[in-house]
Amino acid sequence: xxxxxxxxxxxxxxxxxxxxxxxxxxxxxxxxxxxxxxxxxxxxxxxxxxxxxxxxxxxxxxxxxxxxxxxxxxxxxxxxxxxxxxxxxxxxxxxxxxxxxxxxxxxxxxxxxxxxxxxxxxxxxxxxxxxxxxxxxxxxxxxxxxxxxxxxxxxxxxxxxxxxxxxxxxxxxxxxxxxxxxxxxxxxxxxxxxxxxxxxxxxxxxxxxxxxxxxxxxxxxxxxxxxxxxxxxxxxxxxxxxxxxxxxxxxxxxxxxxxxxxxxxxxxxxxxxxxxxxxxxxxxxxxxxxxxxxxxxxxxxxxxxxxxxxxxxxxxxxx
Numbered sequence: 001x002x003x004x005x006x007x008x009x010x011x012x013x014x015x016x017x018x019x020x021x022x023x024x025x026x027x028x029x030x031x032x033x034x035x036x037x038x039x040x041x042x043x044x045x046x047x048x049x050x051x052x053x054x055x056x057x058x059x060x061x062x063x064x065x066x067x068x069x070x071x072x073x074x075x076x077x078x079x080x081x082x083x084x085x086x087x088x089x090x091x092x093x094x095x096x097x098x099x100x101x102x103x104x105x106x107x108x109x110x111x112x113x114x115x116x117x118x119x120x121x122x123x124x125x126x127x128x129x130x131x132x133x134x135x136x137x138x139x140x141x142x143x144x145x146x147x148x149x150x151x152x153x154x155x156x157x158x159x160x161x162x163x164x165x166x167x168x169x170x171x172x173x174x175x176x177x178x179x180x181x182x183x184x185x186x187x188x189x190x191x192x193x194x195x196x197x198x199x200x201x202x203x204x205x206x207x208x209x210x211x212x213x214x215x216x217x218x219x220x221x222x223x224x225x226x227x228x229x230x231x232x233x234x235x236x237x238x239x240x241x242x243x244x245x246x247x248x249x250x251x252x253x254x255x256x257x258x259x260x261x262x263x264x265x266x267x268x269x270x271x272x273x274x275x276x277x278x279x280x281x282x283x284x285x286x287x288x289x290x291x292x293x294x295x296x297x298x299x300x301x302x303x304x305x306x307x308x309x310x311x312x313x314x315x316x317x318x319x
Contacts, residue, residue, distance in 0.1 A: 027049070028049075028106055029052065029106045029107055029108055030049060030050070030051055030052035030053070030105070030106060031049070031050050031051055031052070031053075031054045031057075031103060031104075031105055031123055032047040032048060032049050032050065032103065032104045032105075032106060033047075033048040033050055033065065033101070033102070033103060034046050034047055034048075034076075034091060034094075034095050034102040034103065034104050035047075035048065035095060035102075036095045036096050036098060037092070037095065037096070043083075043087075043088050043091065043092075046091060046092070046095055047104065050062070052119075053119060053122065053123070054122065054123035054126045054127065055122040055123065055125070055126045057126070059129070059130035062126065062127065062130040062131065063130050063131045063132065065101070066100050066101050066131060066132075067098060067099065067100045067101065068098070068100055069100060069132070069133050070100075071098065071099050071100040071137070072099050072100060072137050072138070072139050073099060073100050073101040073102075073103070073127070073131065073134055073137050073138045073139070074094055074099045074101070074102045074103065074139055074141065074264075075103045075104075075105065075124065075127070075138065075139070075140045075141070076090070076091070076094065076102070076103070076104045076105075076140075076141050076143075076146075077104075077105055077107070077120070077140065077141065077142040077143065077146030077147070077149060077150055078104070078106070078107075078143060078144075078146055079143050079144025079145045079146050080109040080144065080145035080146075080192070080193050080196070081109075081144070083106070084254060085254060086143065086254035086255070086257040086258055087257070089258045089261070090143075090257050090258050090261040091104070093258070093261040093262060093264075093265045094141075094261050094264060094265060096265070097264070097265035097266075100137065101131065103127070105119070105120060105123065107119070107146075107149075109145065109191065109192050109193035110191045110192070110193065111191065111192060112191065112192065113149075113152075113191075113192040113195055116149055116192055117149055117152045117153050117156065118156070120149055120150065120153040121153040121156035121157045121158075124138065124140065124153065124157050124168065125157050125158040125159075125160075128157075128159070128160045128163070128167065128168065129160045134160075135159070135160055135163045135164055135167035135168070135208075136164045136166060136167050138167070138168050138169065139169045139170075139171065139264075140168070140169065140170040140171065141171050141173060141257075141260065141261075141264070142170065142171070142172045142173065142175060143173045143174060143175075143256070143257040144173070144174055144175060144176065144223075144253065144257075145175070145176065145192070145193075145196065146175070147172030147173060147174070147175025147177070147213075148172075148175050148176065148177060148196065148199060149192075150170050150172060150175075151170070151172055151175065151177065151202050151211065151213075151238065151239050152199075152202065152203070153170075154168075154170055154202075154203065154205040154206060154209050154211055154239055155202075155203025155204060155205060155206060156203075156206075157206050157209060158206075159206060159207070159208050163208050164208070165208055166208060166209075166210050167208040167209070168208065168209045168210075169209075169210050169211075169212070170205075170209065170210070170211045170212070170239075171211075171212045171214060171260070172211070172212070172213045172214065173214050173216075173247075173256050173257050173260050174214070174215070174216040174221060174223075174224075174247075174251075174253050174256040174257070175213065176196065176223065176224075176232065177199070177202070177213065177233075177234075177237045177238050178199075178230060178231055178232055178233070178234045178237045179196050179198065179199045179230065202237070202238055202239045202240070203239075204239070204240045204241070205239055205240075205241075205242070210242075211238075211239040211241075211242035212242060212243055212245065213238050213239070213242050213243065213244040213245070214245055214247050214256070214260065215233050215244055215245065215246050215247060216247050216249075216251055216252075216253060216256045217232075217233060217246065217247075217249050218249065219249065219250070220248070220249055220250045220251045220252050220255070221251065221252055221253045221256065222252075222253070223253045224253075247259065247260075
């Protein structure tokens with residue numbers, strides 16, 4: 001009798017946990033529109049959930065609330081760890097820079113990799129289709145494992161009609177493109193977090209999609225430590241033809257996202273997106289990660305806003 005009651009209790013508790021996980025997925029995961037806020041605006045108050053699959057949302061709803069049509073449309077992907085301190089800092093920075101639109105795809109590392117890549121690619125295609133003048137202004141920032149998902153999605157997005165050159169820009173930040181988690185046998189369709197080590201060859205980007213890999217390294221980012229055959233920042237791994245540029249080597253894994261967000265918010269980020277000759281891209285890849293020069297790290301401009309936004313950089317190096 002006691003054993004039976006214990007079994008029933010276990011089933012009830014497990015059912016409750018699974019129900020909560022399902023509810024969290026419905027309420028939290030999916031595509032969110034992010035709004036600017038004031039000093040008292042909390043992190044979660046900035047988010048407005050639009051739908052789990054953006055391709056199932058009407059164009060009128062997607063295009064609602066667009067700001068200055070000359071400004072970029074930002075799409076941010078967090079890493080497998082979810083929304084940690086780096087997201088709490090990066091989201092307000094990007095939102096308060098007043099882009100035309102700001103979207104975040106909240107996702108679970110326990111989902112199937114193929115499903116996540118499909119969800120992302122379909123959502124980006126829908127965004128380009130629905131927002132007038134969006135092609136050419138959409139910039140995807142993929143941090144950590146979010147950069148892996150973005151790198152896999154660049155071969156599946158569908159360009160809108162009459163799409164201009166460079167209609168979509170994808171930037172990965174501290175992404176473990178070579179894989180990190182040691183793979184185990186989790187079935188034919190393992191959850192993304194368990195299958196990270198088994199990342200297949202990255203597909204070529206669809207025409208009109210440009211990709212840039214921003215890399216972190218030791219000593220700042222301990223997640224880029226080599227182990228048991230794993231070689232982080234292998235220049236042979238990534239989207240074919242995409243430049244690979246070293247961030248300052250002192251940056252931590254989390255600090256890299258905030259660093260890039262500062263540069264994006266003050267406008268100096270644009271120098272990363274300038275066309276490069278192949279030899280310049282190789283030189284950037286082989287650089288030591290010091291600021292300026294061939295590394296592609298934008299030098300601090302003389303503008304007041306740029307100096308102010310760069311001031312907290314020393315704090316990021318300690319993360």
